[in-house]
Amino acid sequence: MFTISLHGIRITALVGVFPEEKKVPNSFEVDAELTAAEEAPFMDYGELQKMASAVFESGLDTLEDCCKALLDRMHKKYPQATSGTVTIRKYTLPFGSPVRYAQVQLARTWS
Numbered sequence: 001m002f003t004i005s006l007h008g009i010r011i012t013a014l015v016g017v018f019p020e021e022k023k024v025p026n027s028f029e030v031d032a033e034l035t036a037a038e039e040a041p042f043m044d045y046g047e048l049q050k051m052a053s054a055v056f057e058s059g060l061d062t063l064e065d066c067c068k069a070l071l072d073r074m075h076k077k078y079p080q081a082t083s084g085t086v087t088i089r090k091y092t093l094p095f096g097s098p099v100r101y102a103q104v105q106l107a108r109t110w111s
Contacts, residue, residue, distance in 0.1 A: 001035050003034070008035065012027055015061065030062075051074060067105070071108055082110055082111075088103065
């Protein structure tokens with residue numbers, strides 16, 4: 001099995017459920033990973049970066065929705081993948097508490 005992954009894709013976007021998150025862009029970091037059989041066709045990790053950016057530009061409100069949308073796009077583009085994982089970190093939280101980041105992760109296995 002081969003695993004291709006990108007770590008620390010940096011994105012600035014208007015994603016969030018609070019009104020201020022719709023006005024002031026936030027900083028995010030995305031990790032995207034796909035696994036496929038050794039003999040599977042090539043998967044372009046540069047495409048993963050483009051997909052991540054497109055998801056954050058699509059107007060979604062939550063990190064959970066962004067994870068789902070990115071995994072859906074990844075699997076649609078690379079149906080030979082047997083599993084995928086998306087992790088998103090958000091560095092500025094609207095409640096003012098000193099937290100390094102919030103993180104959401106979604107993993108899927110496909111047959």
